[in-house]
Amino acid sequence: MPADTTDSVSIVVDGRHPLMIEDVVAVARGTAVAQLSEAGDFLARIGRGADLVDRLIAEDGVVYGVSTGYGDSCTVAIPPALIHELPHHLYAYHGVGLGRFLDADETRAVLLARLVSLAQGSSGVSVALLRQLQALLRHDILPRIPAEGSVGASGDLTPLSYVAAVLCGEREVLHEGAVKPAAEALAAHGLQPLRLRPKEGLAIMNGTAVMTALACLAWQRADYLGRLATRITAFNVVASAGNAHHFDEALFAVKPHPGQQRVAARLRADLATARPSRNEQRLQDRYSLRCAPHVIGVLEDALPWLRTNIENELNSANDNPIIDGEAGMVLHGGHFYGGHIAFAMDSLKNLVANLADLLDRQMALLVDARYNHGLPANLSAARGERAALNHGLKALQISASAWTAEALKLTMPASVFSRSTECHNQDKVSMGTIAARDCLRVIELTEQVVAALLVTARQGMALRRAHEGSAKLSDDAEAMFLDLEARIPLVEEDRALDRDLHGLLAAIRDEAWRLYAG
Structure with missing residues (x-):
């Protein structure tokens, strides 16, 4: 545009x-x-x-x-x-x-x-x-x-x-x-x-604009992914007939990380009308469901201070030398060093890759008939004699695992690989731009995992409801699920899912769904 x-x-x-x-x-x-x-x-x-x-x-x-x-x-x-x-x-x-x-x-x-x-x-x-x-x-x-x-x-x-x-x-x-x-x-x-004036070439180039710009885009996408991972977790709790009481307010009051508490509150809100009595629930779900606020909450708690570092860099003079026209001074320094962005991006890619890992584990539970509490293997909706012929989400789970592995592989910090360059004048460098590019790649891979989990949640929820008629979610969560049903036909007969995935990726990047006000 x-x-x-x-x-x-x-x-x-x-x-x-x-x-x-x-x-x-x-x-x-x-x-x-x-x-x-x-x-x-x-x-x-x-x-x-x-x-x-x-x-x-x-x-x-x-x-x-x-x-x-x-x-x-x-x-x-x-x-x-x-x-x-x-x-x-x-x-x-x-x-x-x-x-x-x-x-x-x-x-x-x-x-x-x-x-x-x-x-x-x-x-x-x-x-x-x-x-x-x-x-x-x-x-x-x-x-x-x-x-x-x-x-x-x-x-x-x-x-x-x-x-x-x-x-x-x-x-x-x-x-x-x-x-x-x-x-x-x-x-x-x-x-x-233009014909550049003295100092102007250096002023344009001798700064952190590329890494900072990429960091701004990465932060926004990561924030949305955290919210989307929360909503998908709510879907998957219902799909797996899980214990929604794992997110009780009293439980999270005793571990007061505010971001973690916000994630738990979002899950409570999504699941408020879908919570059977405690006597009808398993005592404890596996970690990928029970501990979702603890995983997503680390990102949620980190986002404010990551914002501070990124926005400070954005609104800074970060070239060399600094020209103080008021005082008539020229100050030679090193404000071009992108250490804050490097650290922010190395941190953010770790946090986002953990979202991919969390959701990949949720998917592994849902497609496995040993652990999905009564749903068909690979969440195939095929019935009768055709059930043996169809394989549901088997290959999608393999791909999600591959994308997750690649995201996890890229979490090695870039900032620790400083090099001495330019005849040892630049003998300690930030690697901030490489960190930002790595972070965007981790985000891209995680978005692909999220797309796979949207298919999984849509399939799992539909099968659970057909089997048990489970209660509705919150109005916002229910509206999103109905939207997913409209976007993705139920997988009854095996079909290629790449078009569905591309459509979901576009929706993720356009922030197509309303996800929590606060």
């Missing part, structure tokens, strides 16, 4: 009002547009930083990346007549990215994350640069950004070089559904390629 949809909400970028993860997601999905502030104090603040850079050049001041080479070449002085060529060389020699290209949502998120950081007014860039970034978003001119090649310090140099190049009319973009030269897409909207 293009980012300049006429009925979109405007999100103002002014360096003073922090953006939230939801703002990034809205711009990425095209339901909101980024609007650069035109307030006089904002424009003056940006101008003071750019003016300071100009004064330092005129006074023959030594500023890293402005009048010196980059990285370990910081001791190499650039002849004054050549200073204006230096930004071009920075993005030119960093054009070495490989791997898949970031998709449209990811690319919009990257552009916004960089715009927000530069709008803090501490990067020495011009208003013209900020407006060109805004124009890329407004006209949905999306740089083709290779996903691989960043070690997360000095920021996302290689992937962000593709943003810098496009601002200057070079390399390729995705525009109006086609890959085309950047200069052609800019011209289509009356935009001229």
Whole structure:
């Protein structure tokens, strides 16, 4: 969806009002547009930083990346007549990215994350640069950004070089559904390629925009997966004729993790009208049902502090050097280091992979006639002599197990694999972008497991109700189950399920179901 949809909400970028993860997601999905502030104090603040850079050049001041080479070449002085060529060389020699290209949502998120950081007014860039970034978003001119090649310090140099190049009319973009030269897409909207001012190449590239953008998208998807795993657990408790009293409020009052308590409360609400008396229940269900709040609750409790780390990075100046136009100071440091994002993404992928593992275990119980308390093997709905011919969800369970195993395999922390690079100038790096990409892959695999479990829950609930006529769930849970019945025909005769799974994946990523208000 293009980012300049006429009925979109405007999100103002002014360096003073922090953006939230939801703002990034809205711009990425095209339901909101980024609007650069035109307030006089904002424009003056940006101008003071750019003016300071100009004064330092005129006074023959030594500023890293402005009048010196980059990285370990910081001791190499650039002849004054050549200073204006230096930004071009920075993005030119960093054009070495490989791997898949970031998709449209990811690319919009990257552009916004960089715009927000530069709008803090501490990067020495011009208003013209900020407006060109805004124009890329407004006209949905999306740089083709290779996903691989960043070690997360000095920021996302290689992937962000593709943003810098496009601002200057070079390399390729995705525009109006086609890959085309950047200069052609800019011209289509009356935009001229920029000539980067001193410090501007470094300001664009020497930051954490790629890892932070991916982290915002990952956080949103993980939050939804946690809620969806809770609803699926409620379905599976009913499908397995489980003990809904495992989620009693009094039980969870004595272990006061607030996220865990919220998950238990959601399960209680979903199951409130489907709870037979305690005398009619097994004493204890297996862990994948009984301990679901304890597994999902860890994610639920982690999400707030993960949000804090991600949003702090999003709303920060994270390049080097920092240009303080107010005080007339140039501060050399290491704000491009993405350690907070690396830790957040390494943590989040672990939490999400545990959702996949939890649901995979629930599925294993439901398809196994030894443990599903009276349901047919593999949840096949075939009857009579055709029951022997049909295999139900047998292969789906194998695939879900494969996706779970791959997700679990990717939980090795990326941040511990720091490398010494660039002639030992970058001798301790964050690996934040690799961690974020790993996290998104774990989320993708977990979404596939969730899709498989939606089929499983739909099948199991229908079979249980046909067998026992079990009570209804909460109104919201019941509405979702009826929606699943409409989306997925009951599996009576064996059929390929890949189309159903793709449809469910799209629904998951579109957040198609209402899942708990609080």
